[in-house]
Amino acid sequence: METKRWNIQRETEINKQFISEAAALLRAGETVAFPTETVYGLGADATNQSAVAKIFAAKGRPQDNPLIAHVANVEQFQQLVDNLPDYVDDLIAAFSPGPLTYVVESNGVCAENVTAGLSTIAVRIPDHPVALELLRACNFPVAGPSANISGKPSPTTADHVYEDLTGRIAGIVDGGPTGVGVESTVISCRENDVVILRPGGITKEQIEKIVPVTELRNEIVDKPASPGMKYKHYSPDVPLWLVDGDTEKIQKVIAEEREKGKKVALLARDAILELVEADVSLSLGSSLEDVANKLYDNLRKIKKSDADLMVSEVFPESGIGQAIMNRLKKAMTAYIS
């Protein structure tokens, strides 16, 4: 299949012609990748079972892992549910559009394979001008997992999508690099509290100001609350070690491996890169927001270097640090403390 690519610069006015071409392909039951504020999504008409099946096929995604339905506004959200706990209105007012995904009781408007047969559906209003313009043009919910081959790091640029999915999908809307860089926070909306199924762009501290939050432990369980939890994620092409300690400790681990003849890459913030010697430096900037924004690009970049091993610092689990560490722990092959 030929993959069409539209270049939409975020700085200039959004090209309406490109948006309507992309929307027409989605309406015709094809798959189109689009930018959101977190990562690129791979879209298909969420009400069309055979269109949604193409997402699973293109990504190699396990059939039992449900998808997020993306909508442009609250009115479209309400079309997918019959009733919502009262506090959800307050969450929507505070965080939507934004990197928060609500798992709520579905009314069955979306195709069965969107929810992988569950009674609940995940819904999100993304905060990205191109995504919102596309969703408004579609006027149907758009199912959209991250637009990567299953198991690989999520795409934060159109080039990442191209790398993984060209020839397998009908189009890519290129809206430039995404902002947040890690995926949305997924919450299960229970009667009087929410459970964080996946930490992400909206932090626990932010949500707690509105509704009590019950935390789920980050582990792979037999019967996961969110099907996505049991699968391998974000795997880079070389082993990734997390080293929990100061710069001396990180340097020691790297030096030992280099002595064995390995080429070692260091994935860290600039302040650490300046102090530690490695064969390849992968810069994550300085703030935790920078780290989130640059993480997946660096996990992908490693395959273009000749490194045999990637060593990462361990990040503080405050704010967006919770999402960063959640992803790194899934991506790692060893934790050294």
Ligand code: TXA
């Ligand atoms: O930021 C994001 O959330 C991006 C952009 C494209 O919106 N999307 C994304 O989708 O990360 P995906 O499919 O890679 O991750 C969605 C997660 C999966 O772990 C899935 O298992 C979970 O949400 N999920 C979806 N529907 C669910 C449901 N009904 N109950 C529990 N978990 C659900």
Ligand code: MG
């Ligand atoms: Mg994903």
